[in-house]
Amino acid sequence: MTAASVTLCFLLRTHQGHEEVLLGRKKTGFGTGKVVGIGGHVEPGESVEEAICREVAEESGITVMPQDLIPAGTVDFVFPAKPAWDMFTTVFLGRAFTGEAAESDEIAPQWYPVGQLPADQMWADAVHWLPAFLSGGRGHWRVVLNPDNETVASSTHTLES
Numbered sequence: 001m002t003a004a005s006v007t008l009c010f011l012l013r014t015h016q017g018h019e020e021v022l023l024g025r026k027k028t029g030f031g032t033g034k035v036v037g038i039g040g041h042v043e044p045g046e047s048v049e050e051a052i053c054r055e056v057a058e059e060s061g062i063t064v065m066p067q068d069l070i071p072a073g074t075v076d077f078v079f080p081a082k083p084a085w086d087m088f089t090t091v092f093l094g095r096a097f098t099g100e101a102a103e104s105d106e107i108a109p110q111w112y113p114v115g116q117l118p119a120d121q122m123w124a125d126a127v128h129w130l131p132a133f134l135s136g137g138r139g140h141w142r143v144v145l146n147p148d149n150e151t152v153a154s155s156t157h158t159l160e161s
Protein backbone atom coordinates (compact mmCIF):
# COMPACT_ATOMS: atom_id res chain seq x y z
CA MET A 1 0.00 0.00 0.00
CA THR A 2 1.26 3.49 -0.82
CA ALA A 3 1.47 5.83 2.15
CA ALA A 4 -0.89 8.79 2.12
CA SER A 5 0.62 12.13 1.18
CA VAL A 6 0.03 14.68 3.91
CA THR A 7 1.46 18.08 4.74
CA LEU A 8 1.98 20.16 7.86
CA CYS A 9 2.73 23.84 8.34
CA PHE A 10 4.12 25.28 11.54
CA LEU A 11 3.34 29.00 11.65
CA LEU A 12 5.69 31.02 13.82
CA ARG A 13 5.28 34.44 15.42
CA THR A 14 7.02 36.56 18.01
CA HIS A 15 4.62 37.41 20.83
CA GLN A 16 5.59 39.41 23.91
CA GLY A 17 9.22 38.66 23.25
CA HIS A 18 8.74 34.91 22.83
CA GLU A 19 8.72 32.85 19.67
CA GLU A 20 5.48 30.90 19.39
CA VAL A 21 4.22 28.14 17.10
CA LEU A 22 0.63 27.47 16.10
CA LEU A 23 -0.55 23.98 16.98
CA GLY A 24 -4.05 22.75 17.61
CA ARG A 25 -6.12 20.16 19.43
CA LYS A 26 -7.58 17.71 16.93
CA LYS A 27 -11.36 17.52 17.36
CA THR A 28 -12.20 14.83 14.78
CA GLY A 29 -10.67 11.99 12.76
CA PHE A 30 -7.11 10.74 13.01
CA GLY A 31 -5.44 11.62 16.32
CA THR A 32 -8.57 13.07 17.96
CA GLY A 33 -7.71 14.70 21.29
CA LYS A 34 -4.02 15.17 20.51
CA VAL A 35 -2.29 18.50 20.01
CA VAL A 36 -1.02 18.32 16.43
CA GLY A 37 0.40 20.42 13.63
CA ILE A 38 -1.95 22.22 11.28
CA GLY A 39 -2.36 20.31 8.03
CA GLY A 40 -3.78 17.21 6.42
CA HIS A 41 -4.07 15.15 3.28
CA VAL A 42 -2.99 16.30 -0.17
CA GLU A 43 -6.04 15.81 -2.37
CA PRO A 44 -5.81 14.38 -5.90
CA GLY A 45 -4.82 17.08 -8.39
CA GLU A 46 -3.44 19.41 -5.72
CA SER A 47 0.16 20.43 -5.28
CA VAL A 48 1.54 20.09 -1.77
CA GLU A 49 1.70 23.90 -1.56
CA GLU A 50 -1.95 24.23 -2.60
CA ALA A 51 -2.91 21.58 -0.07
CA ILE A 52 -1.17 23.19 2.89
CA CYS A 53 -2.54 26.66 2.12
CA ARG A 54 -6.03 25.14 1.93
CA GLU A 55 -5.59 23.12 5.14
CA VAL A 56 -4.23 26.09 7.11
CA ALA A 57 -7.22 28.19 6.00
CA GLU A 58 -9.77 25.44 6.69
CA GLU A 59 -8.37 24.41 10.06
CA SER A 60 -7.18 27.69 11.54
CA GLY A 61 -8.77 30.53 9.55
CA ILE A 62 -5.30 31.90 8.75
CA THR A 63 -4.24 32.77 5.20
CA VAL A 64 -0.73 31.81 4.16
CA MET A 65 0.39 32.38 0.56
CA PRO A 66 2.37 29.72 -1.35
CA GLN A 67 5.34 32.06 -1.78
CA ASP A 68 5.55 32.48 1.99
CA LEU A 69 5.89 28.76 2.71
CA ILE A 70 9.34 27.82 3.98
CA PRO A 71 10.20 24.23 3.00
CA ALA A 72 11.60 22.39 6.01
CA GLY A 73 11.74 18.76 4.94
CA THR A 74 9.77 15.59 5.35
CA VAL A 75 8.63 13.15 8.02
CA ASP A 76 7.56 9.61 7.18
CA PHE A 77 5.25 8.14 9.82
CA VAL A 78 5.37 4.35 9.59
CA PHE A 79 2.85 2.18 11.44
CA PRO A 80 3.99 -1.46 10.89
CA ALA A 81 0.98 -2.79 12.80
CA LYS A 82 -1.40 -0.63 10.78
CA PRO A 83 0.08 0.12 7.35
CA ALA A 84 -3.10 1.86 6.26
CA TRP A 85 -2.06 4.68 8.62
CA ASP A 86 1.35 5.24 7.02
CA MET A 87 1.76 8.88 6.03
CA PHE A 88 4.51 10.70 4.19
CA THR A 89 4.52 14.29 5.34
CA THR A 90 5.92 17.40 3.68
CA VAL A 91 6.71 20.00 6.33
CA PHE A 92 6.70 23.78 5.97
CA LEU A 93 7.29 26.68 8.31
CA GLY A 94 5.55 30.01 7.85
CA ARG A 95 6.42 33.41 9.28
CA ALA A 96 4.28 35.60 7.00
CA PHE A 97 0.51 35.14 7.10
CA THR A 98 -2.69 37.08 7.69
CA GLY A 99 -5.68 36.59 9.95
CA GLU A 100 -6.21 35.41 13.49
CA ALA A 101 -6.33 31.76 14.53
CA ALA A 102 -9.94 30.64 14.99
CA GLU A 103 -11.44 27.31 16.00
CA SER A 104 -12.78 25.12 13.19
CA ASP A 105 -14.76 21.87 13.17
CA GLU A 106 -11.45 19.97 12.96
CA ILE A 107 -8.98 21.86 15.14
CA ALA A 108 -8.90 24.18 18.16
CA PRO A 109 -5.75 26.17 17.34
CA GLN A 110 -3.48 27.56 20.03
CA TRP A 111 -0.13 29.34 20.07
CA TYR A 112 2.58 27.70 22.19
CA PRO A 113 6.04 28.99 23.12
CA VAL A 114 8.53 27.13 20.93
CA GLY A 115 10.52 26.24 24.04
CA GLN A 116 7.49 24.83 25.88
CA LEU A 117 5.79 22.44 23.49
CA PRO A 118 2.89 20.47 25.06
CA ALA A 119 4.78 17.20 24.54
CA ASP A 120 2.56 15.16 26.85
CA GLN A 121 -0.47 16.04 24.72
CA MET A 122 1.17 15.39 21.33
CA TRP A 123 2.05 12.26 19.40
CA ALA A 124 4.97 10.66 21.28
CA ASP A 125 7.15 11.01 18.18
CA ALA A 126 6.75 14.80 17.94
CA VAL A 127 9.63 15.50 20.33
CA HIS A 128 11.92 13.57 17.98
CA TRP A 129 11.43 15.81 14.94
CA LEU A 130 9.45 18.96 15.74
CA PRO A 131 12.06 20.87 17.81
CA ALA A 132 14.62 20.34 15.04
CA PHE A 133 12.32 21.92 12.44
CA LEU A 134 11.34 24.77 14.77
CA SER A 135 14.96 25.67 15.37
CA GLY A 136 15.47 26.04 11.62
CA GLY A 137 16.84 22.62 10.83
CA ARG A 138 15.97 21.08 7.47
CA GLY A 139 15.91 17.36 6.97
CA HIS A 140 14.17 14.08 6.40
CA TRP A 141 12.83 12.00 9.25
CA ARG A 142 11.54 8.47 9.46
CA VAL A 143 9.54 7.57 12.54
CA VAL A 144 8.51 3.95 13.08
CA LEU A 145 5.79 3.35 15.64
CA ASN A 146 5.54 0.35 17.96
CA PRO A 147 2.67 -2.16 17.65
CA ASP A 148 0.66 0.03 20.05
CA ASN A 149 0.61 2.65 17.23
CA GLU A 150 1.53 5.28 19.85
CA THR A 151 5.06 4.85 21.19
CA VAL A 152 8.18 5.20 19.07
CA ALA A 153 10.10 2.13 17.91
CA SER A 154 12.75 4.11 16.06
CA SER A 155 13.45 7.57 14.77
CA THR A 156 16.13 8.26 12.18
CA HIS A 157 16.95 11.34 10.14
CA THR A 158 19.26 12.94 7.65
CA LEU A 159 19.86 16.68 7.88
CA GLU A 160 20.26 19.09 4.98
CA SER A 161 22.87 21.79 5.28
Ligand SMILES: Nc1[nH]c(=O)nc2c1ncn2[C@H]1C[C@H](O)[C@@H](COP(=O)(O)OP(=O)(O)OP(=O)(O)O)O1
Nearest residue numbers: 006007028029030031039040041077087123125126
Ligand atom coordinates in the same frame (compact mmCIF):
# COMPACT_ATOMS: atom_id res chain seq x y z
N1 LIG B 1 2.78 9.79 14.17
C1 LIG B 1 2.32 11.02 13.91
N2 LIG B 1 2.77 12.10 14.62
C2 LIG B 1 2.33 13.36 14.38
O1 LIG B 1 2.77 14.29 15.07
N3 LIG B 1 1.42 13.65 13.41
C3 LIG B 1 0.98 12.61 12.70
C4 LIG B 1 1.39 11.28 12.91
N4 LIG B 1 0.75 10.48 12.01
C5 LIG B 1 -0.02 11.30 11.27
N5 LIG B 1 0.11 12.59 11.68
C6 LIG B 1 -0.59 13.73 11.15
C7 LIG B 1 -0.27 14.03 9.72
C8 LIG B 1 -1.58 14.59 9.20
O2 LIG B 1 -1.54 15.99 9.22
C9 LIG B 1 -2.64 14.16 10.20
C10 LIG B 1 -3.72 13.27 9.61
O3 LIG B 1 -4.31 13.92 8.55
P1 LIG B 1 -5.76 14.58 8.65
O4 LIG B 1 -5.84 15.49 9.80
O5 LIG B 1 -6.07 15.15 7.32
O6 LIG B 1 -6.61 13.28 8.88
P2 LIG B 1 -8.14 13.17 9.08
O7 LIG B 1 -8.46 11.76 8.70
O8 LIG B 1 -8.48 13.60 10.46
O9 LIG B 1 -8.79 14.25 8.11
P3 LIG B 1 -9.16 14.22 6.57
O10 LIG B 1 -7.89 14.01 5.78
O11 LIG B 1 -9.71 15.60 6.36
O12 LIG B 1 -10.16 13.12 6.42
O13 LIG B 1 -1.97 13.45 11.22
